[in-house]
Amino acid sequence: MQKVLPFTKEKIIEIAQEYPTPFYLYDEAAIRQNARRLLSAFAWADSFKEYFAVKAAPNPYLLKMLHEEGFGADCSSLPELLLAQKAGIIGEDIMLTSNNTPVEEFAKALELGAIINLDDISHIDFLETHLHLPKTISFRYNPGSLREGNAIIGKPEEAKYGLTKEQIMTAYPIVKAKGCETFGLHTMIASNELNLDYFVETAEMIFELVGQLHDEMGITISFVNFGGGIGIPYRPEQEPVDLALLGQRIKVSYERLILGKHLPPLKICLECGRMITGPYGYLVTKAIHYKNIYKNYIGVDASMANLMRPGMYGAYHHITVLGKEHLPCDKTYDVVGSLCENCDKFAIDRQLPAIETGDYLVIHDTGAHGHAMGFNYNGKLRSAELLLKPDGSVALIRRAETIDDLFATLDFNNL
Numbered sequence: 495m496q497k498v499l500p501f502t503k504e505k506i507i508e509i510a511q512e513y514p515t516p517f518y519l520y521d522e523a524a525i526r527q528n529a530r531r532l533l534s535a536f537a538w539a540d541s542f543k544e545y546f547a548v549k550a551a552p553n554p555y556l557l558k559m560l561h562e563e564g565f566g567a568d569c570s571s572l573p574e575l576l577l578a579q580k581a582g583i584i585g586e587d588i589m590l591t592s593n594n595t596p597v598e599e600f601a602k603a604l605e606l607g608a609i610i611n612l613d614d615i616s617h618i619d620f621l622e623t624h625l626h627l628p629k630t631i632s633f634r635y636n637p638g639s640l641r642e643g644n645a646i647i648g649k650p651e652e653a654k655y656g657l658t659k660e661q662i663m664t665a666y667p668i669v670k671a672k673g674c675e676t677f678g679l680h681t682m683i684a685s686n687e688l689n690l691d692y693f694v695e696t697a698e699m700i701f702e703l704v705g706q707l708h709d710e711m712g713i714t715i716s717f718v719n720f721g722g723g724i725g726i727p728y729r730p731e732q733e734p735v736d737l738a739l740l741g742q743r744i745k746v747s748y749e750r751l752i753l754g755k756h757l758p759p760l761k762i763c764l765e766c767g768r769m770i771t772g773p774y775g776y777l778v779t780k781a782i783h784y785k786n787i788y789k790n791y792i793g794v795d796a797s798m799a800n801l802m803r804p805g806m807y808g809a810y811h812h813i814t815v816l817g818k819e820h821l822p823c824d825k826t827y828d829v830v831g832s833l834c835e836n837c838d839k840f841a842i843d844r845q846l847p848a849i850e851t852g853d854y855l856v857i858h859d860t861g862a863h864g865h866a867m868g869f870n871y872n873g874k875l876r877s878a879e880l881l882l883k884p885d886g887s888v889a890l891i892r893r894a895e896t897i898d899d900l901f902a903t904l905d906f907n908n909l
C-alpha cells in the first residue's frame with residue numbers, strides 16, 4: 495500500500511501556527527469511509543455490530559463520529575465506559591470486555607445497560623455477590639492449545655484471558671439456571687494480524703462451539719463476537735485485509751456451520767480498534783536537531799511518550815518528510831525522541847531524504863494505539879489531537895497537556 499497523505503506541507507505549516515508540534519491529526523472523511531466499508535462487508539449478517547475498541551483511540555469526538563456511523567463501543571475500564579457514555583453511547587451499544595475486573599467497573603456497566611462479557615468463570619459468583627447478574631451475559635473463550643496465536647498476543651495457552659473449553663461448557667448452564675436469558679460468546683486471539691484465513695478460522699471455531707453448546711448443553715447463543723485484531727499495513731510493501739472478502743468468507747462459514755445445521759440465527763459482532771482509525775491518524779513532529787556520532791541522528795520534538803509502539807514492540811511506522819516526498823531516500827538516519835531511554839527511536843537505520851532542522855516529519859498509521867498509549871515519563875507531555883474535517887478545516891479535539899496538568903496531583907504547599 496502506497497503511503498499517501500490527506501494534507502500538504504502548506505496545510506501543516508498553517509496548522510502548526512495555531513497548534514505547535516508535535517500533534518496528532520485524524521482524517522475524518524477517511525475514518526467514516528472505512529467504517530462504512532466494514533459495515534458493507536458484513537451487510538449480509540442481520541444486525542451486525544462493530545463495537546469500536548475504545549482503548550485504541552479514547553477520544554469522545556472520534557467515538558461520537560463512529561457512533562454516527564452505527565458503531566458501538568468496546569470498553570475495558572471505568573473511564574472507557576464514561577467516555578462512551580459522554581459520546582452518547584449507552585445500553586447494548588456498549589460491550590464490556592474487561593479482565594481482572596474491579597467491582598466498580600461491573601457496577602457502571604450494569605448501570606449503563608451494557609453487555610457484560612465475562613473473562614472468567616469465577617466472575618459469575620463475583621457479580622452475584624457484589625451486584626447482580628444481568629439478563630444478557632457473554633463469556634470470553636480462550637481455546638488454549640486448540641489454536642496457535644500470533645506474534646503480538648502470543649499463544650492462547652500463555653494468555654491470561656478467557657475461559658477454557660471445559661469452563662465454557664459449564665458456565666452457560668450455570669448462568670441459565672440463575673435466570674440469565676440471552677447469551678453471547680466472544681473470543682480474541684490475534685492482534686495486528688493481516689492473514690485473512692486466521693479470522694475465518696476463528697469464526698469457524700466459534701460457530702462450531704455454538705453448535706456444540708446447542709447440541710450438548712441445550713444452550714442457544716444469540717450473538718458471537720470475534721474480537722478485534724485485524725491488522726493494518728504499517729509497511730508500504732504490506733496489503734490491508736480485504737474486508738469484502740473477509741465478510742464473504744465468514745458468510746460461507748456461517749451458512750455451512752449455523753444455517754446448514756439448522757441452528758438459530760446469530761448476531762455477529764466485532765470489536766476492532768486498530769483497523770478502524772489506525773491508518774487515518776498521523777503524528778506530526780518537527781526535526782529540531784541533527785547529531786552525527788557513530789550514526790546519524792535526527793532529533794524530533796515528539797518522543798516515545800507520544801508514540802510508544804516503535805520503542806515497545808520495535809514496530810515499524812512509515813515516515814514522510816513533508817515537501818521531500820519526491821527526493822531520493824539516500825540518507826540513513828535514526829529518528830529519535832528526547833527520553834533518557836535508548837529505545838526512544840521512531841526509526842532505526844531508516845533511508846530518508848536529507849533532513850534539515852525545521853522539517854516536518856509525518857509518522858504514519860498512528861490513529862490507533864498511538865496517543866492512547868502516551869505517558870509522562872521524563873516529564874514529557876501528551877500532545878494535542880486534531881481532527882481534519884471533510885471540508886478541510888481543523889478542529890481541536892484534545893488540547894495538549896501543560897506542565898500544570900502534569901503537576902496537578904502534587905501539592906507543593908506541604909513541601
Ligand SMILES: *Cc1c(COP(=O)(O)O)cnc(C)c1O
Nearest residue numbers: 547591722723724765766767768
Ligand atoms: C485491544 C482489544 C481490542 C482491539 O484490538 P485491535 O487490535 O485494536 O483491533 C478488542 N477487544 C479486546 C478485548 C481488546 O483487548
